Ligand SMILES: [Zn+2]
C-alpha cells in the first residue's frame with residue numbers, strides 16, 4: 495500500500511492551508527486508502543478527522559512532528575495519549591524514552607529543523623543514533639539533489655529504513671512523495687512495525703518543478 499507519511503492540516507498546523515474539508519475531499523477524489531496526519535505537536539486534527547475519514551473508507555495513520563536541536567522528527571504511535579505529550583519544539587528523542595509501540599522518522603534531515611531553526615551538520619547522526627527507526631529521503635519540499643543525497647547517506651550510515659512523504663501544506667502537494675508499505679496496512683501499529691522492520695520503499699512522483707519555492711516544513 496502506498497501511503498503519504500507526512501502531511502499537515504489547518505488548524506492543528508497553523509502553517510498549513512489544507513482545511514479538513516480539503517483533506518477529506520482530496521483523499522476521496524484520489525481513492526486514498528490510508529494517509530498519515532503529522533501535525534506540529536498537535537493531535538487535535540487527528541481526533542476530529544478520524545471519524546470523517548473512516549466514513550469515506552480512509553484509514554488515518556497517527557503521527558506528530560517535533561522540531562529539535564538536531565532537526566525534525568515525525569513520531570508514529572497508535573497511543574494518542576503518548577503522541578499528545580509531544581510538543582512542536584522540544585528536546586530530541588532519547589532511545590530509552592521511545593515506547594516500543596512507536597517509531598521515529600527523521601524527516602528532511604539535511605534541511606535542518608523547521609520550527610527549531612537548527613541546521614544539519616555532518617556527524618549529527620551520532621547524536622540521534624538509536625532513537626531513529628527511519629529517515630525520510632524524499633520530502634516534497636526538499637527534493638533538490640543535495641537534500642535527497644544527504645538523506646540517503648544519513649539513512650545508510652544509521653542502517654535504518656527509508657521513507658517518502660509530501661510534507662504537504664497545500665492540497666495539491668499531497669502524495670507528491672509517499673512510502674510503499676507491505677500489505678496489509680490496517681492501523682498505525684502496522685506502519686510502526688513496517689518502519690521498525692525496515693520494510694518501507696520511498697517514492698517520489700515525477701512532476702514539473704514548481705515555479706516558486708515555499709520554505710515550509
Ligand atoms: Zn519539518
Ligand SMILES: [Zn+2]
Nearest residue numbers: 500559661711
Ligand atoms: Zn512537516
